[in-house]
Amino acid sequence: MNSAGYQLFMSAMFKGQKGERPPTGTPTSIACHDLMDATGVSFPDAHLNASAMAELALGGHEIIGFDTVMPEFSVDQEVAALGADVDWGDRNMMPDTKSFLYEDFSDIAIPDNFMEEPSMRVLLDALTILRRHVGGSAAVIGKAMGPWTLSYHMAGTQNFLLQIGLGETDKVRKMVEQLMPVTIASVNAQFQAGADVVVVADHATGNLISPIHYAELLLPYHKELTRQIDGPTILHVCGNCTDRLHHFCEAGFNAYHFEWQVDAREAVEIVADKMVLIGNVNNPQVLLQGTPEDVYNQARYAIDAGVEIIGPECAIPLKTPLENLKAIVAAVQEGY
Amino acid sequence: MSQHINKIQQAIVVGHHKEIEALVQSALDDEIAPELIVNAAMIPGMDAVGQKFSTGEIFVPEMLASAVTMNKGLDLLKPILQQGNSETKGTIIVCTVKGDLHDIGKNLVVMMLEGAGFEVIDMGVDINVENLIDKVKEIKPDVLGLSALLTTTLPEMAKVIESLKAHRVRDQVKVMIGGAPVDEAFSEKIGADAYGKDAAEAVQIARQLIAG
Numbered sequence: 001m002n003s004a005g006y007q008l009f010m011s012a013m014f015k016g017q018k019g020e021r022p023p024t025g026t027p028t029s030i031a032c033h034d035l036m037d038a039t040g041v042s043f044p045d046a047h048l049n050a051s052a053m054a055e056l057a058l059g060g061h062e063i064i065g066f067d068t069v070m071p072e073f074s075v076d077q078e079v080a081a082l083g084a085d086v087d088w089g090d091r092n093m094m095p096d097t098k099s100f101l102y103e104d105f106s107d108i109a110i111p112d113n114f115m116e117e118p119s120m121r122v123l124l125d126a127l128t129i130l131r132r133h134v135g136g137s138a139a140v141i142g143k144a145m146g147p148w149t150l151s152y153h154m155a156g157t158q159n160f161l162l163q164i165g166l167g168e169t170d171k172v173r174k175m176v177e178q179l180m181p182v183t184i185a186s187v188n189a190q191f192q193a194g195a196d197v198v199v200v201a202d203h204a205t206g207n208l209i210s211p212i213h214y215a216e217l218l219l220p221y222h223k224e225l226t227r228q229i230d231g232p233t234i235l236h237v238c239g240n241c242t243d244r245l246h247h248f249c250e251a252g253f254n255a256y257h258f259e260w261q262v263d264a265r266e267a268v269e270i271v272a273d274k275m276v277l278i279g280n281v282n283n284p285q286v287l288l289q290g291t292p293e294d295v296y297n298q299a300r301y302a303i304d305a306g307v308e309i310i311g312p313e314c315a316i317p318l319k320t321p322l323e324n325l326k327a328i329v330a331a332v333q334e335g336y
Numbered sequence: 337m338s339q340h341i342n343k344i345q346q347a348i349v350v351g352h353h354k355e356i357e358a359l360v361q362s363a364l365d366d367e368i369a370p371e372l373i374v375n376a377a378m379i380p381g382m383d384a385v386g387q388k389f390s391t392g393e394i395f396v397p398e399m400l401a402s403a404v405t406m407n408k409g410l411d412l413l414k415p416i417l418q419q420g421n422s423e424t425k426g427t428i429i430v431c432t433v434k435g436d437l438h439d440i441g442k443n444l445v446v447m448m449l450e451g452a453g454f455e456v457i458d459m460g461v462d463i464n465v466e467n468l469i470d471k472v473k474e475i476k477p478d479v480l481g482l483s484a485l486l487t488t489t490l491p492e493m494a495k496v497i498e499s500l501k502a503h504r505v506r507d508q509v510k511v512m513i514g515g516a517p518v519d520e521a522f523s524e525k526i527g528a529d530a531y532g533k534d535a536a537e538a539v540q541i542a543r544q545l546i547a548g
């Protein structure tokens with residue numbers, strides 16, 4: 001098989017033919033100061049301007065050597081389009097939602113044209129630009145927030161989680177259900193704009209909620225979501241999710257992007273042939289504070305464990321050194 | 337008496353927020369001392385909640401419900417307690433450091449510390465070093481608790497400790513740190529007094545630090 005990164009990645013996404021090496025994949029942000037300096041693009045421009053967004057994402061492929069490009073560096077593009085007040089931060093600070101529009105769990109009004117709001121238009125245009133630049137050589141990954149994460153932004157995370165603790169699960173289900181069309185529309189629009197694959201980030205995170213609550217309150221919606229989505233998808237959920245991996249396998253996503261806290265060997269054993277695994281080089285201790293050798297060793301551990309696509313575990317810290325990111329690429333270059 | 341204590345403790349552990357006020361009132365009606373309700377029912381109840389969280393038996397929603405339950409009960413007791421001169425177990429300032437807006441972990445720590453009988457000053461999120469130093473000088477807390485979720489804001493913790501030294505107040509306050517990217521090695525590296533992996537451990541550490 002042709003060893004271009006695009007083919008290696010897409011084949012791995014479907015557990016297809018293996019090439020001479022594992023592909024790398026970056027479903028979450030790889031924006032860091034070194035990459036900003038190398039591309040000449042910084043925050044907040046990379047959140048607000050399609051060309052800047054695409055340029056920074058492109059750096060991941062052209063400068064670091066990753067097989068994918070993913071241009072959404074925040075978790076706020078959809079909520080901004082829904083009317084939330086978002087502080088887009090600066091070079092040193094990630095964006096954040098400043099207000100929660102539905103703290104009272106009242107009915108959510110989704111604007112008919114929210115996909116045309118600036119924050120979504122920027123993302124869609126960036127995907128189209130990337131498709132034109134690297135289509136066929138690197139896989140273009142889009143990113144959408146799942147209904148659970150959107151609920152955190154609409155109600156406030158603590159407020160949303162408290163309702164579960166208080167037994168107000170009808171409120172929780174209603175909000176998730178109301179936000180489903182946002183995720184579905186966002187994902188499908190990103191495919192139409194040029195994404196090969198879209199990651200759905202939905203933070204039913206280990207420690208935050210129990211696997212039982214995932215199964216009861218979110219899994220049914222994930223099943224419905226994947227039924228209504230047109231193309232291949234990756235689920236991203238942070239934290240130690242070993243206890244709920246078997247549930248993720250039922251949700252209908254093609255792949256799961258996971259953290260170092262989930263042991264790669266255990267994950268491969270649990271997931272088996274039901275999903276593709278992407279990950280899981282540790283961010284705080286290894287990519288940020290470790291050496292290229294530490295990164296290389298973790299990437300090789302994941303490859304040896306049978307993880308199909310290798311990359312950072314989550315959005316990388318802004319001060320991550322470029323050499324450490326390049327060590328992931330070096331590890332896959334050695335093949336299986 | 338023990339029946340009242342057990343019922344209150346159990347209501348906190350399982351987060352029965354709708355029942356707690358009636359249970360506390362019933363205990364007061366039977367002339368159980370409010371100090372005893374706090375020390376024998378509420379604090380052990382929240383300790384049990386912390387333990388269950390640490391072992392993965394419960395998660396954040398259940399812990400939040402327990403904290404809401406405890407606070408509802410405590411609201412009934414506070415006016416009575418304030419008439420006497422009930423002593424706190426120590427004063428603790430808690431905040432999320434500059435550049436970091438995440439507050440759930442910090443809030444859980446605040447709730448658990450309050451549940452354990454400490455007086456807690458919650459400064460909120462995104463707190464700059466200067467404001468923090470001013471507050472330490474003003475309040476003279478026993479412990480300063482720093483939280484961060486983002487790896488980008490970890491260096492702020494080191495800055496706070498350096499600034500405490502520069503203002504010559506480092507030896508007057510114990511510093512404990514926590515948050516997802518923090519670990520024991522980082523705590524030692526920046527010269528903090530202790531690292532807590534979760535809210536329950538924060539309570540244990542605060543007790544140890546204050547006990548000296």
